[in-house]
Amino acid sequence: MQHSLMNRLAELAAITDTPGALTRLFLSPAHKRAIELITGWMQDAGLETEIDAIGNLVGRSPNAAGKPRLLLGSHIDTVRDAGAYDGNFGVLAAITAVKSMEALPYAIEIIAFGDEEGSRFPQTLSGSRAVTGNFDMNALSSADSTGATMGDALRAFGGDPDSIPKIARNPAEILAYVELHIEQGPVLEAKNLPVGIVTAINGASRLAVTLTGAAGHAGTVPMAMRRDALAAAAEQILFIETYGKSIPNLVATVGSLAIHPGAPNSIPGRATYSIDIRAPEDSARREAVATISARLEEIAATRNIEIAITQTHNAPATTCASWLQDQLADAIAAQNLPVCHLPSGAGHDAMAIAALCPVAMLFTRCKGGISHTPAESITAEDANIAVAVLTRFLRSFKMPETP
């Protein structure tokens, strides 16, 4: 089984808009060819297929009408110069699990979402948002780098912009959504585990900090008379790191920094930098933003440095349903594997689907925690284990008892 899945992943990875590198953009020719290939695999797994109004490929159990449905899936668009597994793995792993499945008391729907990455148009999660009824129709007017609008591209693709609202699922008919995905981080590799259960997709806040001190000659201004913006930034960056380390599952990153004038013999008079804060619990993230901001203000005041802090991005966390996590844990334990819970630092279609139904995610170990590059790598053994866990989960799946 694992050979077939890995072979399919390789075959799918060859479908690209840019020969020599994997770049498969929403509503592109490569997207259409990928749908054609996956349609055959879905039908081989006994599913009935359709391409919906927004360009998602949907594979559904026959005779699903009237039955409650469990959603599986992930996305088949990619970043530019991507790896073979991000998104694609979740779709093909679900098809592999369903192909070997006996009759179930519920229907299954595997969705290959067309736009999670937002690599072509400014928006992300277009496919999954449409399924929840939360697609913003204004996005149809947004344009890609060639000037083509999403609406025109969708029509050319065979989609139907006007019918997008009709594909919104009825929450009463949907049991849950379960997504398999590569971890894109190093935690499972460090723990020597093939799979892990996602507790939440981290919320994220992004801050922009500007420090204004006084530039000056590096040789003539005594240390005690300086208002060095970089030295202030250094003290702040160390605090941000220390704070991030002190809160479990929270990450805080200063990823960009610029100083002015920026010459070896000038005292930096201005520094600007970004802070990216993510946490599985919104309260922890909000507290981090408040605590870090307050401490940065203190450090700046002590150094007689002016400070401006602006929040540039703010997205809440998506909690994975605990009862779904429990059933995934049972499936992992039944494979005689340790159960590991971890947050997701990156965003996923499950964030959007959470508006429709309870969601859960199963992460698969990836080499070096690397993703979004051609170096993205998973093993056939790990892929096999992930499919086996999903298979057990699907066989045992039941809704929680209403309290």
Add this chain to the structure above:
Amino acid sequence: MQHSLMNRLAELAAITDTPGALTRLFLSPAHKRAIELITGWMQDAGLETEIDAIGNLVGRSPNAAGKPRLLLGSHIDTVRDAGAYDGNFGVLAAITAVKSMEALPYAIEIIAFGDEEGSRFPQTLSGSRAVTGNFDMNALSSADSTGATMGDALRAFGGDPDSIPKIARNPAEILAYVELHIEQGPVLEAKNLPVGIVTAINGASRLAVTLTGAAGHAGTVPMAMRRDALAAAAEQILFIETYGKSIPNLVATVGSLAIHPGAPNSIPGRATYSIDIRAPEDSARREAVATISARLEEIAATRNIEIAITQTHNAPATTCASWLQDQLADAIAAQNLPVCHLPSGAGHDAMAIAALCPVAMLFTRCKGGISHTPAESITAEDANIAVAVLTRFLRSFKMPETP
């Protein structure tokens, strides 16, 4: 006279590589335009001009051949976002003094050095070193931030790298070098004096530090698993500041810093920065370089970060000739002004020229002791006094009697 000098300083300050701020880099288009402008002023002062092999502009008394020569000058490159007076004042003040000068028993050579600041390439004092025969030809292979080498930039500028050794002056023909410069510090302003005599120029060391950690996704790599090059740099920059504050009269500055990849959602995998260390005593400076380097290695090792530290500049303290200081003192006293002696915290071309001949410097008061920023300011009155002192000095100049 002073109006002409101040007007010329303003006209020269408008020549920049970055409209809206004064940044005039070695061998840049602005450097070429500045040379063209100053060439006219030198010729107006009766000097014969040439651009030498390293890109210095030289103005020489006619019929100088066979006469002993007194060197005057300073530099016309700037830091980024500079003030109007650093370097430029010394060149234009010398031209102003020479223009009004009757015949002298010696020849005069005014040199507008092209690279004192080291703002473009890693080295400093390229122009003045070439004049002494101490230019390191390996510097021609060093590159600016765009990857252009100094050698290629020099050829494109019209210079001749192969001929640099030929511009070295014969010490037997050179009497002395006298440089006017703004103080760049607060001493003269505090003493309410327009000019002062430099006793010595502090020694300076410059280090280039490269830190290599591991880049990664800001959302998916837990804090404890990171090898964040910027966080390591922040800890080191704080140590450098603390050490600098702990040693009297020593200054230590991190003035430039760059990180890679430099995106808000990426952990910095690489950081490079400069350290500038200056002290009046060479032993204190050497100890600072050793102590700081050792501590940076420790911090990097603790964080599992690779570190490379390169010493890119190393200049011992330079003593100004006492007999030249005496003749400057006589010229100041003749203006009915108190005589003030003070050290220079900043480096100057005179440091390099000291390898060729006795050197002296006359400092002019600058507002707030501020330099290397657009706020750099001097008064027309002070500029006038400095030119008058130089004029008296040139008229009375004589070599000391051989003991």
